[in-house]
Amino acid sequence: MFKQKKTKTAKRFGWLTIICSSLTCLIVGGGIVFLFMNHQLQEAEATNQSLGKISTVYSALYNNYYKSVSRTKLVNGALNGMVDSLGDPFSEYMSKSETESLSNTISSSFTGIGAEVQKSGSHIQIISPIKGTPAEKAGLKAKDIIEKIDGKSITGYSVNKAVSLIRGKKGTSVTLTIKRGDQSFTKTLKRATIPVKTVSGKIVKNHPTVGYVQVSTFSENTAKEFKAELKSLQKKGAKSFIIDMRDNPGGLMDQALKMSSIFVKNGKVLLRVQQRTGAQQVYRAGKKYDSGYKITGKTVVLINSGSASAAEIFSAALHQSAGDQLIGTKSYGKGTVQNTLPFSDQTELKMTIAKWLTPNGDWINHKGLQPTIKADYPSYAYQTAIDTQKTYQQGQVSNQIKKMQVLLNAMQYSAGQANGYFSDQTVAAVKKFQQDNKLTVSGKADAQTINKLEEKVAEQISQRDNAYQAAINALK
Template sequence: MKVVTYLSDENKELERTKEENTGYIRMKKFKFIMLLFCVIFLTAGITTAAFALGDKKAVNVNNRPEFDKLYQAYDDIKANYYQNVKSQTLIDGAINGMVESLNDPFSDYMTKSEASQFHDTISSSFEGIGAEVQEKDGYIVVIAPIKGSPAEKAGLKPNDKILAVNGKNIQGMSANQAILLIRGKKGTKVTLTIQRAGAKDQSKLTITRDTIPVQTVYPEMLKNGVAKIQITTFSDGTYKELQKAIDQMKKKGMKSLIIDVRQNPGGLLDQAIKIANLFVPEGKTILQVEDRNGKIQKYVAEDGTKIKVPTVVLIDGGSASASEILAGALHESAGIPLVGVKSYGKGTVQTAIDFKDGSNLKYTVQKWLTPNGEWIHKKGIQPQYKVNLPDYANLPVIDANTTLKRSSVSSAVKAAEQMLKALGYHPGKVDGYFDAQTEEAVKAFQADEKLKVTGVLKGDTTNKLIAKVSELITKNDTQLKKAESVVKKEK
């Protein structure tokens, strides 16, 4: 049996392996990419050194009376069930039941076949739709889409519930099971049934899988020497990417800095610690970890290069895990303001065990705390300056494969009317009814975008409409504008 301590459920991560009967401990790197394209970033972990694993003592099950009922149930089912049942099926079910009883979305069990399929898909390519999900209250919920991914382009948002995949109901499935259905090869399509947070209506969204961008840092020089650097995830090379980005911005005259971790679902903690170390003064706490007995270990900033220009951090509901560790460290230990809306709230650490038969068990072992000792799990981090995006940034998704035309009535029509209105067109009453005014607004939009003028919303017209609204959100980024204002005051 192999025991693995997770730093993160994303990209390359360090693992501690303990081979039983030898006591041999070794360190290695391995890829564990869990997005909806093949990657899902659900765990913010801690460096392996924090979790030295003691020797595992063999359990003598013959002297464990608490297992008597389990053995009796197993024997009775094997002997009397009306169909033959494989022993492994019952064993997998028993372990899965124990994990489910924890009621922890970050603890999971994969059977040999599930683990094999999962790892085969992971190691093959960076392809899929590009979003992070988790199981929450029986639903598969989006934490964040990846920048530039098909999921982002299609309009998938944090807190969207995925109810079905290609018509298959996935309620009650684990995140791993859902991911195996959602991801796939580049060029193939997957249809998701989506319910937006706070909405009653459902909508279908067909997404074409693609290669997911591997770049994680995006620098941009704004006005008056204000540099904005977006970090989309904490991957193996993110720290080095950030160093290069900072050097680029310095050459362009950087006088102040905005770190944007909105929609960043987390990743490798060692990268978050290295980045935090650029801003947190030596000796100050970056984060703390606490075990089940209340024992706390602190991680403090070390000496080294420090970024001393005025800085602000942007966060939102898609900022999770390692993003929250970075935001908490910079705010509490370096006095850096946070702008945006409340972060996601992921404050636990997981360990995984790979069994000899190829199955895998992952479960929560610790929680992490901010420098001030706050546990932000399920609460998130509140920004110092709360700023919402415009209402049209949270509109329901529209499936480009659905035909919306004269006399159509649906929530998708209402969303289209709201989009058209936000772009300056006049669709008439925003009520979900595709009337003559809506048709004329669509025609005007098609003419302006040099599309075939039909008055029908489908395919290229729908995709272009979504793209233009996305551009409008970027142009009217109220959170970024507030961050620019705040960082100027910090000088």
């Protein structure tokens, strides 16, 4: 605190001094106003020059291009070009249909494959598949690149343009060409209704005081569903909790604040949002978010490379402000906040407006959250999906056959050495698998056999969830 010194005798000033001082203030103040106004005028002039250039190009193209071009196409091209120049995959100008698609994702059900995607350079990249959806069942994973939709390249497409092609009528199919690492493969998925419910839970088997809650995304009602599920599990005897944020692509920030506040003592930091000026807005746990409902029992959070955005906000808050452990693998690393600017024609501008920081002030963008306990699925869980466009048979050699052998061996069907050669032993393994699963026993690996094999492997992986087991052990 600064203290003002007191003088023993008050000084007396004449009118001339006061007038001179006032005049000086007026001159200095006037200078400040002049400089401010001059800066504003310069900014306005620069803006007018830029808009004038855009207008000139627009008029030249509309009136003089060798063939007619629509006004809408030119305007949308200019708007998309400005946003694309930012190099930000999370900022984009959205058409009316794209705006509706985003609104449906946040507030209601929709039909599609259930994969959250983003722009990555000129490509569309999967952030994570939503649990229980066609995308998850087909084995699509975080960081997969969608190269083609129904055989057509989507390089350079906006996120929402790609999404509009992937979505469609329930029961219809869409074929995606996926690139994972250096390999590409195709998957045909049947569109389904993506569930509105974003939270599910259970009492952990053989551990009657441990509750497990899985959150698939952060939509408008997620916090309400989350609280209801926690209370239900408490009534069933749960005293400690496993919160599963794996493959959760995020969503609404306010939902993450309401949910994380339940586990954090009032007054402790949940989140910091940093504006372009460097100023921070700090969000703290309290009744404003949790309405006085608190969980004090031991809690752990599961994360992986598909945990992004609001899922990372929640996880970081519990880890840094409540001391809860993070179990799994490194999270995605999305540290920015977006907002939308709606227009009267029902289009919207979605743009990044700020950074978000963890309670400790860390910016995890592109870095992610590191788990305190590393645990993961078996290695074969991350193998590239098998191309189902071909049928594989005895005597053939290919990398796709090698991947099939890995999965057959993982399922305890002895396919021999995973070397890519379709041997007699591999034929016997395929026949046994087909027989056990009521498929045509041919010894050939057709699309139906491969899809069933990958489905069964996915079921086995869920039963060999090392991170889940590590969470149970941590709560014992």
